[in-house]
Amino acid sequence: MTENNRHPAADLPPLSPTPRSTVKRGAHRSTADRATLYAVLDAGLICHLSTVVDGSPVVLPTGYGRDGDTLYLHGSTGARSLRAAMTGMEVCVAVTLVDGVVYARSVFHHSMNYRSAVIHGTATQITDPDAKLHGLRVLTEHMAPGSWDHARLPTTKELAATAVLTLDLAEAAVKTRAGGPGDDEEDIVANVAWAGVLPLRRVWGEPESDSDLDQPAHITARATAAVR
Amino acid sequence: MTENNRHPAADLPPLSPTPRSTVKRGAHRSTADRATLYAVLDAGLICHLSTVVDGSPVVLPTGYGRDGDTLYLHGSTGARSLRAAMTGMEVCVAVTLVDGVVYARSVFHHSMNYRSAVIHGTATQITDPDAKLHGLRVLTEHMAPGSWDHARLPTTKELAATAVLTLDLAEAAVKTRAGGPGDDEEDIVANVAWAGVLPLRRVWGEPESDSDLDQPAHITARATAAVR
Numbered sequence: 001m002t003e004n005n006r007h008p009a010a011d012l013p014p015l016s017p018t019p020r021s022t023v024k025r026g027a028h029r030s031t032a033d034r035a036t037l038y039a040v041l042d043a044g045l046i047c048h049l050s051t052v053v054d055g056s057p058v059v060l061p062t063g064y065g066r067d068g069d070t071l072y073l074h075g076s077t078g079a080r081s082l083r084a085a086m087t088g089m090e091v092c093v094a095v096t097l098v099d100g101v102v103y104a105r106s107v108f109h110h111s112m113n114y115r116s117a118v119i120h121g122t123a124t125q126i127t128d129p130d131a132k133l134h135g136l137r138v139l140t141e142h143m144a145p146g147s148w149d150h151a152r153l154p155t156t157k158e159l160a161a162t163a164v165l166t167l168d169l170a171e172a173a174v175k176t177r178a179g180g181p182g183d184d185e186e187d188i189v190a191n192v193a194w195a196g197v198l199p200l201r202r203v204w205g206e207p208e209s210d211s212d213l214d215q216p217a218h219i220t221a222r223a224t225a226a227v228r
Numbered sequence: 229m230t231e232n233n234r235h236p237a238a239d240l241p242p243l244s245p246t247p248r249s250t251v252k253r254g255a256h257r258s259t260a261d262r263a264t265l266y267a268v269l270d271a272g273l274i275c276h277l278s279t280v281v282d283g284s285p286v287v288l289p290t291g292y293g294r295d296g297d298t299l300y301l302h303g304s305t306g307a308r309s310l311r312a313a314m315t316g317m318e319v320c321v322a323v324t325l326v327d328g329v330v331y332a333r334s335v336f337h338h339s340m341n342y343r344s345a346v347i348h349g350t351a352t353q354i355t356d357p358d359a360k361l362h363g364l365r366v367l368t369e370h371m372a373p374g375s376w377d378h379a380r381l382p383t384t385k386e387l388a389a390t391a392v393l394t395l396d397l398a399e400a401a402v403k404t405r406a407g408g409p410g411d412d413e414e415d416i417v418a419n420v421a422w423a424g425v426l427p428l429r430r431v432w433g434e435p436e437s438d439s440d441l442d443q444p445a446h447i448t449a450r451a452t453a454a455v456r
Binding site: 045046048049050051052055056057058059060061063090091092093094096098100101103104105106107108110112114116118120136140143144147148150151152153154155158161162180181187190191192193194195196197198199200201202203204205206207208209210211212213214215216219222223227 | 273274276277278279280283284285286287288289291318319320321322324326328329331332333334335336338340342344346348364368371372375376378379380381382383386389390408409415418419420421422423424425426427428429430431432433434435436437438439440441442443444447450451455
């Protein structure tokens with residue numbers, strides 16, 4: 001598998017990088033392919049949401065979900081970083097999947113294989129109840145596919161206690177690395193150090209039931225599927 | 229396994245949370261145990277480094293390593309976010325490990341099991357060559373244990389092209405969640421939706437050799453070990 005070649009270019013609008021979202025380091029690893037952005041976002045489970053609070057950076061892990069070109073972000077109405085985002089402040093969201101450790105013949109060329117998406121924008125809090133319910137559905141189905149139709153839906157009080165934000169997927173940078181080490185020719189010729197990739201995979205474990213009900217099909221299906 | 233009980237309190241100085249690093253949401257999931265902070269940092273592979281660039285938040289995945297109460301951060305001298313951190317600006321670093329998806333009987337109580345550390349501070353760039361070499365060793369051994377003694381060490385030119393930053397582990401918040409769903413009593417009694425945990429594990433795949441040399445022992449040992 002070569003770099004940036006995991007997802008063929010699809011018939012989708014291109015990403016619109018601005019100077020700050022243009023990948024400067026390792027530009028050969030960046031891609032402006034919207035299908036790759038979707039693939040990274042759909043494969044991740046959590047994102048890291050960064051905001052500026054009182055002039056200082058704050059980054060926190062949080063749930064997310066994608067519907068078309070809208071990213072939904074999730075949290076309690078009391079969380080500081082989400083409160084900052086709610087006021088219409090700029091946010092930066094990263095989704096990163098580590099696919100392996102790249103052992104090179106030199107320490108300098110050691111690297112990681114990964115898929116990464118970084119999105120810049122202004123988050124907007126959803127206030128319309130129907131839109132909020134839709135956002136929660138997207139968030140829930142991203143984290144736990146099948147749960148929206150299986151579990152009890154939110155009450156009015158629960159809805160009020162949950163903040164749902166949207167972020168347009170307009171300004172984003174996608175970076176991926178796959179494949180073996182990029183060693184210097186002299187180190188390859190010297191041939192004194194091993195080189196290769198130790199892949200890192202995510203796998204589901206056996207479901208740990210907290211219920212005397214039969215395990216539903218959507219749990220069994222996920223537990224036996226490969227993690228993307 | 230109950231919450232916050234993965235790592236017994238050790239004979240270590242407590243964390244020193246300030247208002248911004250004091251966990252407000254889900255405070256029952258926070259811990260001021262330095263041993264737990266160490267365990268989370270030692271188990272992660274990458275961190276998310278957040279800085280403020282031109283007033284806007286920027287978050288990027290990057291490598292790190294820990295030596296005592298010093299976190300080393302790694303990157304190219306050309307990376308914008310690292311350049312921002314180098315000027316003595318405040319940074320925020322998150323290391324997050326997702327351990328599973330918590331399926332509750334209600335959508336509202338769906339959750340994740342995770343281990344998370346968020347560190348606030350001012351990063352300092354290392355200029356002393358010996359200190360920088362030590363930092364690179366810590367970073368390399370975190371990402372690829374055994375590589376420092378196996379692979380070719382950095383040249384003066386390679387050293388110059390690499391920025392190594394330090395961040396004191398003084399102001400940090402650690403949050404963990406483990407165990408089953410925290411459903412409402414009514415939903416448990418109703419007993420109409422399955423609940424439980426789908427654990428997510430990380431496993432090493434088979435090493436993909438790029439070399440005709442025998443696979444060294446430090447690779448074999450890691451490939452056959454459990455990922456923390």
